[in-house]
Amino acid sequence: MNSTREFDLVLQGATGFTGQLAAEELALRAPKGFRWAVAGRDKVRTLALAQRFGVDAVIADAMDQAANDSLASRTQVVLTCAGPFSRYGKHLADACVKYSTHYADISGELPWIDGLIRNHHHTCVERGISMIPASGFDSVPSDLGFWELRQHVGAEIPIRGFFTIRGGFNGGTLHSGIALAEDLGAEALPRATQLAQCFAVPSLGKWATPFLMAPVNEDTVARSEAWRVAQEDADARHQPYLEYMLVRGRMRAKGVRFALRTMERMFASRFGRSMLQRFGPKPGQGPSEEDIRNGFARLDLLAGPLDAPVAQRSWNWEGDPSNRITVHCLVQTGLALASSEAKTAGVVTPSVGLGDALWQRLLQSGAVGAHHKNNGK
Ligand SMILES: NC(=O)c1ccc[n+]([C@@H]2O[C@H](COP(=O)([O-])OP(=O)(O)OC[C@H]3O[C@@H](n4cnc5c(N)ncnc54)[C@H](OP(=O)(O)O)[C@@H]3O)[C@@H](O)[C@H]2O)c1
Known part of the structure; x- marks a missing residue:
């Protein structure tokens, strides 16, 4: 992992209902010195959220490939709550693979997950990246x-x-x-x-x-x-x-x-x-x-x-x-990925990608x- 990047973690979709709760959870759980940022498509609301948590803001519309490339290149880990993922997820997932950035989302959309596996699994394995969809209450x-x-x-x-x-x-x-x-x-x-x-x-x-x-x-x-x-x-x-x-x-x-x-x-x-x-x-x-x-x-x-x-x-x-359990799971997944606790690369499940490291984090928190x-x- 490239620890020289500007951020340890960026949270996309931070202005949404689950996204805001995930930002609150990150503010509570992130270790001292952890460099994270909130991301969203709406400049005013994303900046306001960043100010509330004293972190940076990244402005990126999900439909803009260049903005997503820039987002993914600046961080070690991306978490995203910007769904429906089958509509808004593609450019961000592509960018994470392109820039070797770990990724987790809270999708429960099986066609989206199947598409990630089909399009990205082999490249993720080659590059040592973990991509973990369904990192919320599902599943x-x-x-x-x-x-x-x-x-x-x-x-x-x-x-x-x-x-x-x-x-x-x-x-x-x-x-x-x-x-x-x-x-x-x-x-x-x-x-x-x-x-x-x-x-x-x-x-x-x-x-x-x-x-x-x-x-x-x-x-x-x-x-x-x-x-x-x-x-x-x-x-x-x-x-x-x-x-x-x-x-x-x-x-x-x-x-x-x-x-x-x-x-x-x-x-x-x-x-x-x-x-x-x-x-x-x-x-x-x-x-x-x-x-x-x-x-x-x-x-x-x-x-x-x-x-x-x-x-x-x-x-x-x-x-x-849908909300509290989902953000507990997503945030601990992100913190574990940022701490290089991933044990398997590829488009993987929570237990395969992180296994005991994630279990222990969820139990201890x-x-x-x-x-x-x-x-x-
Ligand atoms: N796995 C689980 O257990 C679980 C639990 C809860 C939710 N979910 C899923 O998570 C997703 C979010 O749920 P939610 O309740 O938080 O929904 P929401 O409040 O509608 O939030 C959707 C987020 O997506 C963002 N978004 C929409 N279009 C975008 C675009 N073009 N570019 C960038 N961002 C864009 C929205 O930005 P704006 O704020 O600017 O509109 C918002 O931040 C849904 O797909 C939901 O099914 C899963």
């Missing part, structure tokens, strides 16, 4: 949680994840889903309800129902596992990771599934999308400060049979998932706390 908790338990039980025992969540919905996330459907067709959207039904989870005393972000998290874990297969136990019969939301009873599980199915249908139709755009939160909007503070996500991971798992983990993540139940493993 750090699932990817690291799965990996931690899988190290104890091995590859051949199926692991299932169950999220219990309290949190709000950002206008930026809604806008990203709509952009995906409009640019690439409704089939580009993840469809949790197509794959998952409702069922009882006896060892947790609750019911499972489809989870909106499961397709993205399952895909991230599958990429991590594919990398591990290539590295280590190619003969092991790897079991796919499956993820659900956990609720209190059967009726509630069915109600949540119905609501999610309705929302997926709305995303798939032009009329539905126009209703969501009209009545849903707008880009730049998100939950209140109080809701962000009071939110949480608990991830229960069960290895083996659901009525008698051979091992179990419960991870409690603090704060609203209090972003996540653990409850283990080993049942012999």
Whole structure:
């Protein structure tokens, strides 16, 4: 890494809802002497934000390749919250590869991630750069949680994840889903309800129902596992990771599934999308400060049979998932990349790119706390 660069880290999309929270988190967590800057397309708002944190401002419109080249050439690490990534991400990602700059984003857009892998993976490996999409709530908790338990039980025992969540919905996330459907067709959207039904989870005393972000998290874990297969136990019969939301009873599980199915249908139709755009939160909007503070996500991971798992983990993540948990994960990813803690180059997942270094950072910063139940493993 080129430590002679002007900045250790630049945060693009800093004026957005998640971006501002990420800037606050960076101001809180950056070690003394850490050289970081906020970036955005709007000069007045980006300068105001930079002044608030006493850092530099970089002005770069996502659609301007020269501005993105300049941004990437000045820093060791880029973090970006400027989404929809499939619309605004290309020039920045290209610039990071061109100037050998580590990169992480908070995308949950599978076509965007597939494109990064297709276009940049080999060059990143050659140049020793780590590019880590899905570094927010999608998919750090699932990817690291799965990996931690899988190290104890091995590859051949199926692991299932169950999220219990309290949190709000950002206008930026809604806008990203709509952009995906409009640019690439409704089939580009993840469809949790197509794959998952409702069922009882006896060892947790609750019911499972489809989870909106499961397709993205399952895909991230599958990429991590594919990398591990290539590295280590190619003969092991790897079991796919499956993820659900956990609720209190059967009726509630069915109600949540119905609501999610309705929302997926709305995303798939032009009329539905126009209703969501009209009545849903707008880009730049998100939950209140109080809701962000009071939110949480608990991830229960069960290895083996659901009525008698051979091992179990419960991870409690603090704060609203889309916002607080996302910025905890993104900022620690950025700080780890800037401290040369990356262990794998390429377009990689959080557990493959940073693994234990990121886990330890998140545990030590209090972003996540653990409850283990080993049942012999
Ligand atoms: N992985 C996760 O768990 C997770 C959680 C939350 C959000 N997200 C994703 O993160 C993204 C941002 O979410 P959000 O709620 O923060 O949305 P937001 O408030 O609408 O922020 C979008 C950001 O993108 C910037 N942007 C838009 N067009 C740009 C351009 N041409 N050049 C430079 N910057 C541009 C906006 O700048 P202006 O301020 O100038 O408009 C803003 O900073 C979305 O894609 C969302 O789906 C993911």
